Amino acid sequence: MRLTHIALDRYRNIRSAQLEFHPRFNLIVGENGQGKTNLLSSIYWLSTLTPLRSGRLKNLITWGERETSVKGRSEVSSLYHEIEVKTNGERTFPFREGHPRKNREYFGALSVVSFTPNDLDLVRGQPEVRRKFLDRAIFNEQSAHLEAVLRYQKALSRRNTFLKERKSEQLIRAYEATLAEVGARLIMARASYVHSLSSVYSNILHGIGNFSGTLSYKLGVPVVDPLSSTPQVIQQQLMSYWSQHRESDIQRGFTQRGPHNDDLSLRLLDRSARDFASQGQQRAIVLALKIAQIESLSERLQSRPILLLDDVSSELDRGRATQLFDFLRRFDGQVFLTTTHEDYVPVINDRKLWRIVAGQVSEVSARI
Ligand SMILES: Nc1ncnc2c1ncn2[C@@H]1O[C@H](COP(=O)(O)OP(=O)(O)OP(=O)(O)O)[C@@H](O)[C@H]1O
Numbered sequence: 261m262r263l264t265h266i267a268l269d270r271y272r273n274i275r276s277a278q279l280e281f282h283p284r285f286n287l288i289v290g291e292n293g294q295g296k297t298n299l300l301s302s303i304y305w306l307s308t309l310t311p312l313r314s315g316r317l318k319n320l321i322t323w324g325e326r327e328t329s330v331k332g333r334s335e336v337s338s339l340y341h342e343i344e345v346k347t348n349g350e351r352t353f354p355f356r357e358g359h360p361r362k363n364r365e366y367f368g369a370l371s372v373v374s375f376t377p378n379d380l381d382l383v384r385g386q387p388e389v390r391r392k393f394l395d396r397a398i399f400n401e402q403s404a405h406l407e408a409v410l411r412y413q414k415a416l417s418r419r420n421t422f423l424k425e426r427k428s429e430q431l432i433r434a435y436e437a438t439l440a441e442v443g444a445r446l447i448m449a450r451a452s453y454v455h456s457l458s459s460v461y462s463n464i465l466h467g468i469g470n471f472s473g474t475l476s477y478k479l480g481v482p483v484v485d486p487l488s489s490t491p492q493v494i495q496q497q498l499m500s501y502w503s504q505h506r507e508s509d510i511q512r513g514f515t516q517r518g519p520h521n522d523d524l525s526l527r528l529l530d531r532s533a534r535d536f537a538s539q540g541q542q543r544a545i546v547l548a549l550k551i552a553q554i555e556s557l558s559e560r561l562q563s564r565p566i567l568l569l570d571d572v573s574s575e576l577d578r579g580r581a582t583q584l585f586d587f588l589r590r591f592d593g594q595v596f597l598t599t600t601h602e603d604y605v606p607v608i609n610d611r612k613l614w615r616i617v618a619g620q621v622s623e624v625s626a627r628i
Pocket residue numbers: 271272273274290291292293294295296297298299318319320321322323571600
């Protein structure tokens with residue numbers, strides 16, 4: 261899979277750009293604040309329909325303008341796709357082959373895995389960061405997962421409103437059924453994804469960091485092991501859990517526990533990485549997590565996702581940067597990297613070099 265062209269129209273500080281990318285490495289160089297992350301984030305948005313940096317859609321539009329669009333041409337197993345996303349700041353409008361599409365009809369033409377300095381929050385941050393990572397990674401492989409996540413959130417917020425307003429038990433219970441049905445799907449998908457990732461993750465971590473660490477799924481509510489159970493059983497268990505805790509949920513005015521408290525447990529030997537990993541170990545953990553995600557996704561897609569690496573060299577110490585670039589050279593897909601200094605990135609062959617100054621992108625040199 262690769263992105264052959266992109267056209268940006270009034271996207272953040274990039275007023276206009278039409279670029280033809282290299283199938284392997286695209287190195288985007290510029291001083292601070294020139295638009296490197298913006299360019300990368302336009303590719304992310306085109307792929308996921310979600311802004312890379314959380315924030316409002318309105319922020320994607322060049323200041324003073326009313327709309328923005330990003331259009332791309334991708335190639336997947338020798339088939340070409342035209343994809344485009346627009347926004348007026350209120351809504352997102354996806355198009356494929358020139359026609360408006362529903363979100364779920366849109367995905368598939370461009371899969372990306374991003375690696376940005378903020379990803380260190382995967383280790384340091386709250387469970388929500390890890391849950392989001394997990395759900396996005398699953399969604400990359402099964403687009404129906406997004407719908408399940410959204411349905412769960414909607415049912416949860418309804419139940420919470422009813423709890424707060426102390427509505428009748430009957431009404432509250434009605435939402436538990438939906439929550440349990442969708443919640444069981446989330447749990448099954450998360451458990452099996454983490455399970456499939458965990459041994460690859462430990463191996464990679466050992467290779468990169470030369471230390472032992474594990475990855476496991478931590479359930480927000482006590483249910484039987486999802487790997488040896490069925491969605492029906494999990495659903496029943498969730499129902500009875502919420503039924504037992506209904507009284508106390510009413511007291512507190514919200515659903516205290518559920519799959520919305522799930523977490524990804526990252527451990528270093530037998531200790532929590534969040535509390536005990538050094539800076540360098542945290543970076544190695546994030547890198548291993550992402551590489552495991554890439555391996556899994558490649559297998560699933562039968563082709564390589566596109567990698568977006570923002571400002572990576574500054575976030576990695578020398579030893580680990582070498583490991584990363586060894587991986588990238590072996591990885592035979594398309595890679596976009598940003599950096600403030602070309603020398604930070606040891607990619608000399610098979611690349612296009614782009615320079616960005618005040619939102620103006622130009623190609624510096626082309627090498628074979
Ligand atoms: N909607 C917008 N309209 C116009 N300019 C914007 C908009 N959103 C962000 N910017 C500006 O774009 C500029 C470039 O941002 P960007 O984060 O891409 O820089 P960068 O090259 O990645 O810098 P760094 O090396 O510091 O990470 C910033 O000065 C920012 O204020």
